[in-house]
Amino acid sequence: MRDARTAVGLTQAQLAEKIGVSRKTINTVENGVFIPSTVLALKLARALGTTVEALFQLPD
Amino acid sequence: MADDIEKLSRRRRVILALYGILFLGLQAVLFKKLDDPIELWRPIHYAYAASYLGWSGTLIYIFSTGGLLFRGRSPEARAALNDELTEANRVAGYKAGYWAVLIVAFVLFVLSQTYGVTAQEALRITFAVGVAMPACRFAGLERKQGA
Numbered sequence: 215m216r217d218a219r220t221a222v223g224l225t226q227a228q229l230a231e232k233i234g235v236s237r238k239t240i241n242t243v244e245n246g247v248f249i250p251s252t253v254l255a256l257k258l259a260r261a262l263g264t265t266v267e268a269l270f271q272l273p274d
Numbered sequence: 275m276a277d278d279i280e281k282l283s284r285r286r287r288v289i290l291a292l293y294g295i296l297f298l299g300l301q302a303v304l305f306k307k308l309d310d311p312i313e314l315w316r317p318i319h320y321a322y323a324a325s326y327l328g329w330s331g332t333l334i335y336i337f338s339t340g341g342l343l344f345r346g347r348s349p350e351a352r353a354a355l356n357d358e359l360t361e362a363n364r365v366a367g368y369k370a371g372y373w374a375v376l377i378v379a380f381v382l383f384v385l386s387q388t389y390g391v392t393a394q395e396a397l398r399i400t401f402a403v404g405v406a407m408p409a410c411r412f413a414g415l416e417r418k419q420g421a
Contacts, residue, residue, distance in 0.1 A: 238416075
């Protein structure tokens, strides 16, 4: 997700503000510490102009 | 707004940790006063009882909602301060409280076989741990995640 965020030129704080969560939520999602809900994943995908599948994958 | 949220989040975390630890630490003082028979209670006893209830209520309220600290903030800021991660941390706090209460109840039961633990003492210790533990666990998680 970090790659997708940097590709659109957003900081963690900017992305957090865009979807109405705290910066630490973005940080923990990017680091794999926190698994977001479907709603949050959809919001993230929309904000980053991509799909949920492109942002998150199941581990092989 | 992001800076504001960071600041408020940090404030909540620090207040909960301090309140929780102080609440547990002050039990010894409160215990002595509140152990007197109720017929002998003077205004100071009622003040202690009121502060005990007030402290517990405030701690539970701040932990459960954070509302008291965020009064007057925009709905967006409040939503960000109570987002999914915060809710997940709250759930972790409740879980920690559940286990702490079970463990304390068991330890008190074992102790009561040897030492004279009154029902009042057991209830107060269990209640205090049940109130403080979730707040401290929540604060710990928020700190770890960089709040």
